[in-house]
Amino acid sequence: MSNLFERFQRYRPPTFAGTHRPEEAEYWLNRVTKLLRPLHCTETENVELLSYLFEKEADLWWESVLCSISEDHVWTWEAFEIRFNEKYLPQTYRHERENEFLRLQQGGMTVAPYENRFTELSRYASEMIANEAIKMRRFSAGLRSGIRSKMCCASIRTYAELIKMSAWVE
Incomplete structure (x- = not known):
């Protein structure tokens, strides 16, 4: 994973501190999703890489999400998007x-x-x-x-x- 993380960091992915403006959250998610494509990661690796980009409010939110599920939970991209959308891109x-x-x-x-x-x-x-x-x-x-x-x-x-x-x- 460390080699993968280093490759991902070369793209200079933007961090995400959280926002109350859905268009900003959507822009960030679309941008980092594009950066993940050439890495050909598994869904779980994609979620893990993105989680490193969270800071401030978003990091606190993500930590609370992780605390609410079992440690052996395997993340899919769909499950991540559902959680992210619930928080930052409301229905x-x-x-x-x-x-x-x-x-x-x-x-x-x-x-x-x-x-x-x-x-x-x-x-x-x-x-x-x-x-x-x-x-x-x-x-x-x-x-x-x-x-x-x-x-x-x-x-x-x-x-x-x-x-x-x-x-x-x-």
Whole structure:
């Protein structure tokens, strides 16, 4: 584990002191998750490596989690995420982002920022865009009517084509 820890430290992973802002916790978790991928660790090793990054409030929280389970508990990534999300990414936050996704409209944005926001929020509603055709319909529904009407007869087969065509018609 020490060699693995040294390799992980070379990436200069950010520490996490805890926060009351879910977007900060989410950003941190996404960032360190990316850093773990090239190490090809087991789920348990991933959890152990991340636990070294906790400090202050987050470290106290993690220690309380560890005290509440048996010493021989084997951590899965899913179990870790559940605990982390319960503490730092509450269900209400995730529901708010899902509702924001459902209400998302292009409005005064150009296609590029609309597509960025669509992509960002879609992770909270992945079951609502279960395949590419549904994703395309949802994206199109949020486009300004002028753009949508110009594309009605176009033969668009992929989400990437839809983005490209939407930006072109804009």
